[in-house]
Amino acid sequence: MIHSGFIMREIARSSKQAVVFCLCVALSLTSLTAFSGFSKSVYRTLSADARKLHAADIIVHSHEKLSDELDRAISAEIREGAAVRTRYYEFYSVVRTADDRASVLSNVKIVEKEYPFYGEVVLNSGRPFQEMLKAGQAVVEQPLLDRLGIGIGAPLKVGYTTLIVADVVVSEPDRPVSVFSFGPRVFVSSRDLDAVGLVETRSRINHQTLLKVPDERRTDAVFTRLRQAAQNDGVRVDTFRTARTRVKRFLDNFIFFLNLIGIFILIISGVGIQNTLTAFFNEKQQTIAVMKAVGASSRQVIRHFVPVVFLLGVLGTSIGISAGIGVQFGLARLLAAFFPSGITPSVSWSGIAESLALGFAVMALFTFLPLHRLKELRPVMIFRKETAFPHKRRAVYAFAAGFMLFFFGLVMRHMQNLRFGIYFAAAVIGLILISALSARLLLWILKRIPIRQMVVRQAVKGLFRQGNATQAVIVTLTASLSVIFAIYLIEQNLDATYVTSYPADAPNLYVLDIQPSQREAFAALVAQPMTFHPVVRAQVTAINDKPIDRRAESVKRNDNLGRTFNLTYRQNLLDDEQIIRGRRLFRSDWNEPQVSVLDTVLEMHEMKIGDTIGFNIQGVPLTARISSIRTRITDSLNPFFYFVFEEKTLQPAPQTIFTALKVPKDRIGPLQSRMVKAFPNISVIDLSATIQVFARILEKLSTIVRGFSILSMAAGILILISAVFATRSERITESVYYKILGARRSFVGKVFALEILVLSLLSAMLALFMSQTIAFLVCRYSLDIAYHPFLFSCGLITGAALLVIITVGLIPTRSILAKKPIAYLREQPDE
Known part of the structure; x- marks a missing residue:
């Protein structure tokens, strides 16, 4: 029979140890409860507003113009009435005032009339977005006006044309977070696309095609057909349910890292639970010894103390979950700049249920040894001064097995990556x-x-x-x-x-998208020594004739072969490079196209001298043989390329030119303005x-x-x-x-x-x-x-x-x- 009076007396007599025990239990749950509730709140909002966050039902994302096959597939869906299309082009470009005295790197977005299908672009004036974004006009963010020192109605040079600032954008549905943007937004109407004249001359541009499916039931069918048409194009086709926004990617990565911290805190707190409970029972030695002296069995002793531990554990769990909910709201405020304004933290009952289950699991695991050791205490302890319980190896081994099972299960639950989970578990246990x-x-x-x-x-x-x-x-x-x-x-x-x-001595100004015909004039304008790097955009299609699985590559956490690469050509090594495999950059006894590979690429896929790599250079296939493998000998900010070709191989390909400059800080602004005035198509990154x-x-x-x-x-x-x-x-x-x-x-x-x-x-x-x-x-x-x-x-x-x-x-x-x-x-x- 369990006596409530006994429970309260034992807690009161060791109240300080009881408080410490409760705090350890609370500490073990606080962080994971906070992270779980916070992530569930954000995910729930992102899921509910998925269409608004993507402004469409189906999103087709590409860094190049869509292939004819995919374009025909989209047009067929439109003719059949299955979908409605709108497009936009997004890129960075330097915009400037009418007198060319001030300029700023901006995130330009050229949109068609129907954009956005879902959600709305909120303007400072409160007027409809499409009403304000007319031909010859631009809608911009307030920081752009502040940095250029202009206002509404002022002329703004974008590319090769001049637009009038019509309004200020407050928010847009598919760009809910600006913290990762390196320039203020500039909206331009697609009717000014040709006048701006930048889409065809840029090496880095996002081509986004948005589709609205009037009949929601046909969304998956349309998506399947378009994805099949884009299978070999390196184009990403998603629905609003499957697409990962920048917010989602950031949240996944950040919560993933916080969960590592949370699991570590839980394990350390578990050690605290075990030691504080052992200390609690040390204070009860005389009581336990007397109980056994008057005939109580070990089972009866444990049965009397389990409710004490359970009550303290429930109290600690309640404190931990309550503190976790409070921390969740604090975390939401701290990270407000990283997430959409519409996201508000809320209590997640599924998260609380998960925390309760976790709390009882932690209690059961880390109180096992202290409770089990009560069996080893003998009545003779009444007359002794020892305060340590003896250890039994069988119980220790059982605890170790339970701990490993619990720990690895927890890691797998939160890591969702077996290999990394094993590495993390090994690292924590090793530590x-x-x-x-x-x-x-x-x-x-x-x-x-x-x-x-x-x-x-x-x-x-x-x-x-x-x-x-x-x-x-x-x-x-x-x-x-x-x-x-x-x-x-x-x-x-x-x-x-x-x-x-x-x-x-490191460069502090990168200049991109210089056209080959502008090279001499650009060098004369800048009037300082520089190295020009030709840039050819391409995709890796195969290694040793084995096709690259782009979908499998794209889900990798680290760099992968599924993305678009910048190729270049030259006949020499850079100052911070050296060859680690092969005798020279290119071999004179090989007649086929050759490529020198940076050793970083070997982390993406196993390669060696003599292997072949297939490339798709803007629709033209090219297979090159690896002639050497390079490495960088310094951690400088100087430009580098993964793939370097001979000049005769890539020189005929469509290309832009890139260079890096070292410019005194006070000269960056004026020089940027002069460069963009002379060459509106180039991008300058400070x-x-x-x-x-x-x-x-x-x-x-x-x-x-x-x-x-x-x-x-x-x-x-x-x-x-x-x-x-x-x-x-x-x-x-x-x-x-x-x-x-x-x-x-x-x-x-x-x-x-x-x-x-x-x-x-x-x-x-x-x-x-x-x-x-x-x-x-x-x-x-x-x-x-x-x-x-x-x-x-x-x-x-x-x-x-x-x-x-x-x-x-x-x-x-x-x-x-x-x-x-x-x-x-x-x-x-x-x-």
Whole structure:
């Protein structure tokens, strides 16, 4: 029979341990509850408004003009009344004022009359979009007006024509997020397409065909026929249900990464649950021993304590889910700039149900060992001072098996990628095992070091106090601090490489879409040394005559062979290149077309010297044999190409020219204006401005990730607090003995402070070493950038972490230090 009075008494007598246990349970669920609820809210909105977000039922996306076969297939659907079509062309171009004094890189969108089929383009004036977007007029974003210093009614040069600014766009359905855009929007009517004169001269342009299917039931049939017609064109055909918007892609990737953090926090918190419950039962040793002495079996003891654990677990789960919902709303506000304005977070009941199931699974798993160890406690413990439960290997093995099954199941549930899931699981387990082994080794060494100073000697001795959970605290703090430090180091290295430490000799201005006929005139205008790179757009069709599966390639997370590549031709290596396979760039004893491949391509597909690669160059097939494999020897921002051909092979192909310039910052604006005035078709990209956009995004996202990573450190601090509570009686005894022998309160305080300091230092040292290793491997082998250890910054954040841990760790010792020897001796029974 379960007695409610017994449950409440046991919780009240160990209220501090009960609170810590509840917090560990809550901590384990907070992050995953927040991420699950947030992602479900966004996905639900994206699904409900999918037609508006794509402005059509069927979307045909291409970087080139559609093939005749696909165009005929679309026209056939239109003639049969199955679909209605509208199109738009989207690209970046520099627009400028009428006097050519100011210019800005903009995202130009030339749209046909029916755009958009669903949703609406909201204008500042509140008038209909198509009414304001007439021939000879443009609708722009407010930042463009601000940067050019013009207003409504002002002339604006776009390409080879001049348009009048008619209105300001507030939002558009299929571009709900502007945070990833590197230029303000400019809408142009398709009636000005020829006058603008840029579509035929640009190397990078999105050709978007939108189809509205009047009879919704025919959508899938129309989609299937069009997809079949586009099967070999490298064109992407989607319905509003299957298409992935930029928002969806960002959300998938960001939530994927946050889930990694959430799972890590859950595992670290699980260790906290196990250790705090063990500490809770350590305080109940006398009670359990008495129960067994008067005839209670182990099963009865466990049956009495399971409701206690269950009640605390339910309370912790409730706190965790409530906190997770609150964090979800906070996360939505922090990420508001990345998502459509119509998305509002809401409570996801399916997410809450999933969190409840997860909470009970965590409870069952991490409370198993502490509850099982109650069987091992004997009535003789009434007369002993030990506070540690014996271990049984069978129970430990059962827990290990359950943990592995739970952990891998959780990883597979959230990763949805078997290979990466296995890598991640191995990395987390490896991190915890290395932390545990390192902690054990350091403690073994520390125990054998002779220490003369009494305060330090007693502090070190306190680390090995029974029930102190020293190793568990070090493992959790080391693992969590390693992740926090590693994220900080990776962020700093990215910032150092691309933002603050921009190489002095690196180009800062990219000029694209120069026509071959403009080459000499452009060189004369710029009047500085430069290298011209011919650019030919093409797709890879086959490797060794084996066709490339574009759909399979397109779902890969990393770079793949399914996209369109920029080819070039030259007879020499660049300054930052060297050949790693082959003797020279091209072989003189081969007569067929040859291609030199950058080693990065080998990560997409296995290749070697002598293999053949098939290309589709704007409808013309070409098969080339690999003559050499190159690598880049520096991490510079200089241009590079994956595929380099001989001049005789590609020179006749349709092409544009690309160059990179180094220009003083104060000259970028005037030079850009002069270049675009002379050559309206070219695009000028200011890398410094682009990098600032990247820096702002990186800062916001890394702040969010760091914030959640700090939660894992909280688990280690909770274990530390629990260990202090669990050894309270031993610490009081030590404190009293010190005072009886003449020590002052300050001496006892120093012993406890040094004990926590040594524990924190061990954790920080291990974390610093492991984070440097992790960050180095990620930077060098994943991001392929130079690595800087940032030792001074690491010292500062390590000091801050130590200060937090020591301050929080000392709080529970205040009542211990306040205990008077006489009061303590009066409480003790006569022995």
